[in-house]
Amino acid sequence: MATQAAPRALIDPFGRTVDYIRVSVTDRCDFRCVYCMAEEMTFLPKSELLSLEELEQVCRKFMAMGTRKIRLTGGEPLVRRNIMQLIRNLGAEVKSGNLDELTITTNGSQLHKMADELVDAGVKRLNISIDTLDPDRFRSITRWGDLDNVLAGLEAAKKAGLAIKLNAVALKGVNEHDLADMVGWAGAQGFDMTIIEVMPMGDIGNENRVDQYLPLSQVRADLSKRFTLIDSDYQTPGPARYVTVAETGNRLGFITPLTHNFCESCNRVRVTCTGQLYMCLGQDDNADLSSALRNGGEAGLEEAIVEAIGRKPKGHDFVISRRAPAASVSRHMNVTGG
Ligand code: SAM
Ligand code: SF4
Secondary structure (H helix, E strand, C coil), rough: CCCCCCCCCCCCCCCCCCCEEECCCCCCCCCCCCCCCCCCCCCCHHHHHHHHHHHHHHHHHHHHHCEEEEECCCHHHHHCCCCCHHHHHHHHHHHHHCEEEEEEEEEEHHHHHHHHHHHHHHEEEEEECCCCCCCCHHHHHHHCCCCHHHHHHHHHHHHHCEEEEEEEEEEEECCCHHHHHHHHHHHHCEEEEEEEECCCEECCCCHHHHHHHCHHHHHHHHHHCCCCECCCCCCCCCCCEEEECCCCEEEEEEECCCCCCCCCCCEEEEECCCCCCCCCCCCEEEEEEHHHHHHHHHHHHHHHHHHHCCCCCCCCCCCCCCCCCCCCEECCCHCCCC
């Protein structure tokens, strides 16, 4: 009897092993953050989405090819209908040791009702995006979000035992003076925190990236007036560089796509809710896993993934400048997720 060939591990042309996928399970969201979307957004027709079963099939194929970590993102992943089905099935793989981790990036709006279920399904950590603790500014940044609801979600997640990392995007003249309070608050709550530079992705209507862009070198200098930031050896294959905040003992990460190139150690690729595989967050090249799966089945899917990883670029070309105010990458962040 012929033995089946073992699936191939995924190593890109620069020798980086790809063992981490981020899956954007929906492009829809219940917020309209000013740096992420225009207020009037046209979302993908539901008919174009991969079903939850197909998304799971794609995740399982990557797992068979060495993926050890999956992050679900979006849009807002927790607003996709029946998303717990996918979370439970992938969580079972964490419980049985086939995956190291299943994590979720969320705006926190659904956590007050979903936190316990997530823990039960096998999720241990969440990234929760929150850019300010000021209710009015929170509303103006997210346009549709309610800070009290998100704080209730954070509380529920903490109570359920989830490890929490806060993500805050630094916005010039908007939340820049809130970040120090957030660092103190996160420390008091026992949450790690990452501050992110705004990335030039997608048209954001009347908002202007150049006006939003705040270099994190400046944020760090401002935080240093209030906190002692100690450079940390802590490293993940991800883009953040970490310090320890001496006063709280918590970790603080800085993601600086524009001022610091983080690509050398990139171990991840991204799958959208329509099955496009993006090999780099900051490039448009992609592969259509949806057609590969629907026309070629498991073998077609594997072939398409291997071929795409062979095209993973060395890095991104993000730039924000007055001379080039348009987005470097035309798709919005909610398509590929953060
Ligand atoms: N809706 C979820 C959330 O907000 O956490 C998950 C998807 S969201 C696209 C993922 C992360 O990307 C969030 O932390 C968000 O703040 C960040 N983000 C969105 N657009 C961005 C941009 N243009 N530049 C930098 N970060 C961005
Ligand atoms: Fe929605 Fe997250 Fe984008 Fe905000 S950042 S609009 S919460 S997808």
